Amino acid sequence: MEPIKKVDLEEVYTVNKQLGTGRFGFIKLAEHKQSKQRIAIKFFPRPQTKQADFVREYNYSFFLSPHQNIIDTYEGMFQSSDDTAFFFVQEFCPRASLREAVEATNQAGIGEANTKKVFAAVLSAIEFMHDENLVHRNLKAENILIFDANDYSKVKVTDFGLTRKVDTTVKYLEYVNNYHAAELCDTVVNEKLVVNKSTDIWALGIIFFYCMKGKFPWQKASIMCKPYWEWEQWLKRKNPALPKKFNPFSEKALKLFKKSLTPRFKDRWTAKDMRKCLAKEKLLKSVKRPDEDYYVMIDTASKSRQSAASTSGENQEGGAVPTEQGKRKSTLQQWISTTLTAMAEISEQVVSARDD
Numbered sequence: 001m002e003p004i005k006k007v008d009l010e011e012v013y014t015v016n017k018q019l020g021t022g023r024f025g026f027i028k029l030a031e032h033k034q035s036k037q038r039i040a041i042k043f044f045p046r047p048q049t050k051q052a053d054f055v056r057e058y059n060y061s062f063f064l065s066p067h068q069n070i071i072d073t074y075e076g077m078f079q080s081s082d083d084t085a086f087f088f089v090q091e092f093c094p095r096a097s098l099r100e101a102v103e104a105t106n107q108a109g110i111g112e113a114n115t116k117k118v119f120a121a122v123l124s125a126i127e128f129m130h131d132e133n134l135v136h137r138n139l140k141a142e143n144i145l146i147f148d149a150n151d152y153s154k155v156k157v158t159d160f161g162l163t164r165k166v167d168t169t170v171k172y173l174e175y176v177n178n179y180h181a182a183e184l185c186d187t188v189v190n191e192k193l194v195v196n197k198s199t200d201i202w203a204l205g206i207i208f209f210y211c212m213k214g215k216f217p218w219q220k221a222s223i224m225c226k227p228y229w230e231w232e233q234w235l236k237r238k239n240p241a242l243p244k245k246f247n248p249f250s251e252k253a254l255k256l257f258k259k260s261l262t263p264r265f266k267d268r269w270t271a272k273d274m275r276k277c278l279a280k281e282k283l284l285k286s287v288k289r290p291d292e293d294y295y296v297m298i299d300t301a302s303k304s305r306q307s308a309a310s311t312s313g314e315n316q317e318g319g320a321v322p323t324e325q326g327k328r329k330s331t332l333q334q335w336i337s338t339t340l341t342a343m344a345e346i347s348e349q350v351v352s353a354r355d356d
């Protein structure tokens with residue numbers, strides 16, 4: 001094993017502000033004094049960190065570094081000369097995590113085009129890990145770093161602290177979070193789990209929803225949580241009504257949700273399936289122009305005014321004003337359009353149920 005070198009931090013680096021904290025340590029911005037390069041140092045406080053955990057995280061981070069959508073970790077494991085912390089060094093991300101980028105949109109989401117860019121990068125990284133039989137196990141918006149100011153052209157995955165090989169047995173130590181798959185939410189602390197790629201796929205389904213809508217579909221994937229229960233009822237065809245929050249999504253995007261956010265983990269897609277779907281499909285339904293009915297109403301109104309005018313000789317200059325007859329027709333039109341949309345949704349569900 002590569003030795004852990006003792007380093008006098010003050011001598012080698014100028015350590016600046018804290019960039020983030022996690023359960024296992026904290027990240028600080030620093031400058032390498034000799035090269036003047038800005039870097040990020042990930043610290044693991046000594047008494048709380050087992051050396052084996054630190055070494056494992058460094059090894060996975062360093063081994064995965066060559067991938068263009070994975071944070072660069074520079075060679076070397078270190079220990080501060082006062083023995084208070086282990087640390088390793090990574091490239092510095094000058095902008096923000098995906099969490100901060102989405103939060104800046106005030107729950108509007110980052111939009112379809114940017115979501116596609118983020119996912120092209122993230123799925124490339126996760127496909128690479130899964131091909132190496134590694135599962136990230138902690139995919140969340142905070143662990144996706146956005147490097148550029150506004151076009152999402154450089155996106156990288158970070159934090160390999162929970163990364164493990166497929167089929168390893170691990171103890172469940174987590175508190176439940178928004179990204180946890182249904183099978184994890186039913187687990188109790190210290191219960192044994194076998195590491196499986198499908199937990200990453202579930203988390204990616206949640207991140208996809210979060211990017212598009214600016215919020216999470218539910219707090220916890222448990223039937224005790226109503227929004228999740230509604231989704232599960234729809235998945236199991238016990239309730240034909242798709243939960244409203246999924247309404248804006250296209251049939252293909254719904255398929256992606258069905259194949260990632262399903263409690264039957266063996267049915268979940270691979271990262272490659274997800275990448276293909278996101279690369280080529282439209283993710284939102286085409287929206288009817290909100291003023292369409294209004295035009296119908298104006299049209300009807302002006303026609304009735306025209307016929308009234310033709311008998312009464314009234315001038316048309318005043319512009320179109322909706323009449324009672326026009327309003328009634330518009331309401332009818334709205335009802336027909338709502339009914340047609342509902343019928344289209346039901347037939348979509350029947351078709352996708354048959355496809356499954």
Ligand SMILES: Nc1ncnc2c1ncn2[C@@H]1O[C@H](COP(=O)(O)OP(=O)(O)OP(=O)(O)O)[C@@H](O)[C@H]1O
Nearest residue numbers: 019020021022023024025040091092093097142159
């Ligand atoms: N290289 C970096 N450049 C800039 N900011 C970073 C960098 N790495 C991490 N951060 C910020 O620090 C936060 C915590 O980092 P990280 O997830 O690696 O810590 P952790 O202790 O492993 O967290 P967790 O509790 O998720 O396991 C990230 O969400 C991100 O906002």
